[in-house]
Amino acid sequence: MSGHHPSAPIAGQVRHIENLLEQRGVIAPGEIDHRIDALLAGGSPLNGARIVARAWTDPAFRDRLLADANTAIRELELSMGGGEELRLKVIANGPGEHHVVVCTLCSCYPTTLLGPSPTWYKSDAYRARVVRDPRGVLGDFDLELPADTRITVWDASAESRYMVLPRRPEGTDALTETELAALVTRNGLIGTALV
């Protein structure tokens, strides 16, 4: 499925609904723009990269992160967002151990922390296939894991969101935490890339 449908008609429909909601006082004028700005400013894969780099350089933080991610990420002044806080679980890749995250039913993802998820994450193909054939799906991302690596697929829900802690690459001992963070990709945080 493509996200590239002709968007002009639906753009008009959305504007129409938004105008009605503003006229009825359900949503205040300008509130939607504020919300979009906050979303784009607050959620980003860079937040996940910072968490990973800290975990790579501070073993005690890593332990706290794996035990209780919601609390640990506050040390980096990050959170899963206000209101009813969603549970975040961080799962660590290790030798012979690889993790991949999906939401088979919909698109659950740590959006307030990492920004909107990529379209492929929300696609029916990814959701249907990764639980049955994770190696095949990782192959779609050019990720070939050794045959004896155990792959665990985590199915997110409305209440529980997941983030993968990738393994620190070899030969990065001399890098600073900031340099390490720059190595981490969004796909690494979902599990469709090594880092």
Add this chain to the structure above:
Amino acid sequence: MGVSRINDVGGMEGFLAVVEEPDEPPFHADWEAHLHAMNALLIRQGVYNRDEFRDALERMAPAVYLTASYYERWYCAITTLLVEKGVLTAAEVAGNGHGAADA
């Protein structure tokens, strides 16, 4: 558990390869960002809750669900709930139709 709905695709056969879009932006069009924000605000105001939103997505007609893009599904679920909750009438939702008339 009842009979599974069309959103319950985990393990379903017949889908093609996953295609990744290089350098994908957070949203592909402004209206997607607007829907995202609108939904968050409607949930915050208590017009409906997160579970009701998921339910509205999940009870879409399978043929519509499978051919709609991700945020087209959101449009369908949000407008369904706005009508069911009595915030807007179906006629009001349909009012603008396809955007040409409001120029």
